[in-house]
Amino acid sequence: MAPTTSSDKEAVVVVDLRSDTLTQPSALMKQAMVEAPLGDDVFGEDPTVIALQKKVAALLGKEDALFVPTGTMSNLVAVLTHCQQRGSEVILGDQSHIHLYEQGGISQLGGVHPRTVRNLPDGTFDLHDLRRVVRSDNEHFPVSALVCVENTHNVAGGKVVPLDWMDELGATCRQLGLPLHMDGARLLNAATALDLPPARLVRSCTTISLCLSKGLGAPVGSVLAGPQDFIKRARRTRKAVGGGMRQAGVVAAAGIFALDHVYPALGRDHRLLQELAQAVEGCGSKVIRCDPRGAHTNILLVECDPSVVTPEALCERMGQATPAEVTSLGEHVIVRILPLTDSKARLVLHCDVTPGQVQSAARKLRYVIKELDSEC
């Protein structure tokens, strides 16, 4: 982000760390969009969409894939396609994006009943809990039809779900005869953190939703990957929920560009996030704390002592600069962050945040934390 200028002509550095969905398509990404060959994708004739779908299927080691406008629609289409019997139930984490932040669309639009298991702080859940909630064959009960998992786990702070647990989860689902869907909105961040091919992380998943418009920097798009017969049925579901797009190659081209050029650079965001985490931890504050080892990817959760400062108040303070602070830091920095819970605020990095902006944000965090410490 370019520095903006305030009314008194003082340069203001604005560092926006609210979300990795704030990215702008780069000039080269836009050029790829302009030059993309197009067709009508509802007829299955858009060569760029076809190329993106093939690319994602190969990347995830699945037979086929389907381009959809958003992560929410990708998860919705996946759940509705897996749960075609009325009275179906999906088992998912109580802190999962599908459960918390997708308006209950699986119930609202698909009549699918959610059954939650408690998410643990690392984004997993207890596999005994999973076995316990699977329904027996009884006419009083819904029918267990699907298990969902999220990787990286957003609310857990972008945590990479441990690979051995994923393998155990896959084995458990196979034993239970249940398909496994992964909300892999940030799967490529997880693959980058583990330094493994994404296909290895989703080996035990039947289907995966992968977002192109989070840290990958595309303006729009998600891809649902899975077995060929499933994707054929998912295409019908996508049409029913209004996701059949026509010359969609113009945006699919941004996705291809993101996979080729932004995905290889995700490690940079993870390294820069550690600079922010170290800045917070290095303060040794009891008011604002974080766990750099728990910050696996591009999301940092900071824990506030709400008796001193609530997450909302911290976000407000980070969005202002006092005259004393500007003099002390030698720059006027505004850092935009989001409150997440009663005690946590969230900072997220992405390809548009520069190392210089991260350093400015780190300096400001140190200053504000010292100020809060001095108040108690």
Ligand SMILES: Cc1ncc(COP(=O)(O)O)c(C=O)c1O
């Ligand atoms: C884990 C996860 N899944 C799904 C989504 C939904 O994606 P979209 O905003 O494209 O609908 C998000 C959005 O932030 C997310 O974080």
